[in-house]
Amino acid sequence: MRLLAFVVALVAVLGAIGGAQAQGYPSRPITMIVPYSAGGPTDTLARILSEHMRTSLGQTVIVENVTGAGGTIGVGRVARAAPDGYTLGIGQVSTNVFNGAVYQLPYDLLKDLEPVALLTIAPMWLIGKSALPADNVKDLVGWLKANADKATMGAVGWGSASHLCGVYFQTNTDTRFAFVPYRGAAPANQDLIAGQIDLLCPEASNSLPLMKSGKVKAFAVLSKTRWAAAPDVPTIDEAGLPGLHIPFWHGFFVPAGTSREIIGKLNSAAVAALSDPALRQRLVDMGQEIPPRDRQTPEAFGAFQKAEIEKWWPVIRAANVKAE
Numbered sequence: 464m465r466l467l468a469f470v471v472a473l474v475a476v477l478g479a480i481g482g483a484q485a486q487g488y489p490s491r492p493i494t495m496i497v498p499y500s501a502g503g504p505t506d507t508l509a510r511i512l513s514e515h516m517r518t519s520l521g522q523t524v525i526v527e528n529v530t531g532a533g534g535t536i537g538v539g540r541v542a543r544a545a546p547d548g549y550t551l552g553i554g555q556v557s558t559n560v561f562n563g564a565v566y567q568l569p570y571d572l573l574k575d576l577e578p579v580a581l582l583t584i585a586p587m588w589l590i591g592k593s594a595l596p597a598d599n600v601k602d603l604v605g606w607l608k609a610n611a612d613k614a615t616m617g618a619v620g621w622g623s624a625s626h627l628c629g630v631y632f633q634t635n636t637d638t639r640f641a642f643v644p645y646r647g648a649a650p651a652n653q654d655l656i657a658g659q660i661d662l663l664c665p666e667a668s669n670s671l672p673l674m675k676s677g678k679v680k681a682f683a684v685l686s687k688t689r690w691a692a693a694p695d696v697p698t699i700d701e702a703g704l705p706g707l708h709i710p711f712w713h714g715f716f717v718p719a720g721t722s723r724e725i726i727g728k729l730n731s732a733a734v735a736a737l738s739d740p741a742l743r744q745r746l747v748d749m750g751q752e753i754p755p756r757d758r759q760t761p762e763a764f765g766a767f768q769k770a771e772i773e774k775w776w777p778v779i780r781a782a783n784v785k786a787e
Contacts, residue, residue: 488548488725492523496552498537499619500530500647504669508583508713509553511745515736520728524551530646533620533786534558535566538716542570546720551579551729555666555713557623560771564779565622566786572772578765579715579726580733581758583751586686587624587709588667588696589632590679592658600682600702607638614640616662617651621786622779624709625651628664628685630782631707655679666711668692668750685709692750714764726761734759 495513497506506528513524529537534557541552563572570576589600597603607614618626621644629642640662645651648665655663656678663670664685671692673679683702684690699707715733717726736742737753746753757763 488728489520489522491549492525493520493549493551494525494527496537496541496550497526497528498530498534498552498554498558499528500649501528502649503619503647504585504666504711505553505555505713506647506649507669507749508746508751511742512553512582512733512736515739515742516732519732519735533562533566533623535562535568538562538572538576539568539570541716542575542718544718546718546722548717548721548725548729550718552576552716553582553713554716556709556711556771556775557620557625559714559716559768560775561622561624561627561779562620563772564776565784573769575719576716577719577721577726578761578768579717580730580761581754581764581767582713582715582733582737583746583753584710584712585666585668585749585751586684586690587628587664587711588670588684588690588693589628589662589664589682589699590655590670590674591662591682592655592660593678593680594658595661595680597682598680599697600699600704603682604636604638607636607640611639612641614661615643616640616664617645617655617660618642619645619648619651619665622784624666624711625664627779627782627784628707628709629662630784632664632704634782635704635707652679671750690750712767714768730759730761 495509497509499505509526513526517524529540538552538554538558541550544550559572597606616629643660648669651663652670654660674681681696683699684696685699685707687708689698743753
């Protein structure tokens with residue numbers, strides 16, 4: 464009986480300590496890990512949100528870019544961090560879904576990470592350098608067939624959404640071109656503008672200004688409906704390559720074992736940022752869609768990520784896409 468009483472007392476004390484820690488959280492700066500280089504869509508979103516969250520949380524949110532291996536190094540940094548709420552990761556469909564089917568990861572995307580909040584959703588699109596002699600998908604396919612194995616497409620990580628877009632395109636158009644890997648969308652965009660690569664299939668919001676300024680040309684949006692930010696660009700179905708629909712979402716994750724109280728505080732800070740009228744308008748102007756409140760909860764986001772894994776892993780494995 465004495466042992467039982469001691470165990471009960473110990474559990475109560477530990478629970479009180481944990482509650483006190485959560486209640487006093489955060490008491491020091493939080494590091495937000497971005498698994499890609501600076502200047503890309505994931506990094507841009509992280510920096511926009513971190514500014515607002517600093518006010519909500521009462522602490523500085525430091526953005527740190529941890530690049531390499533298609534984002535797996537940065538996500539691994541989050542998965543291995545202490546579950547104390549001071550390491551927050553921003554991930555997306557490539558890092559937190561596709562990579563699990565492409566790489567032999569030293570962590571489990573579902574067991575070693577906890578979802579915090581679904582942040583934004585934007586379409587992907589197929590774009591090319593301005594000097595390409597094609598202005599639509601049909602002409603692009605003709606040009607690629609006439610220049611077999613000569614063209615190049617950027618890929619932001621092997622097995623990423625941008626890479627899978629290119630694999631699907633090749634398979635369904637009987638074309639051949641080489642892939643050039645990048646650590647982030649920003650350097651890929653720079654090389655596309657400079658004409659160092661011919662094609663890119665990125666998250667659309669980040670390259671929207673490039674298209675509007677004529678520095679790149681857009682062939683199709685990878686969605687069922689046209690994108691409000693660029694209504695003149697046809698959908699991939701309209702362009703003659705139906706079925707290639709890849710919604711590019713972003714979300715926050717923390718290490719598994721993080722308390723529900725801390726996850727709740729981080730979720731509240733993220734939701735407050737996304738609810739701010741000025742910040743919302745800024746994201747909308749970039750072409751980002753903000754999901755409704757009921758999809759921003761940790762539980763809804765976790766169910767969504769799991770459904771995405773169940774949808775895409777069989778497709779990726781059937782295409783035999785492997786990390787190189």
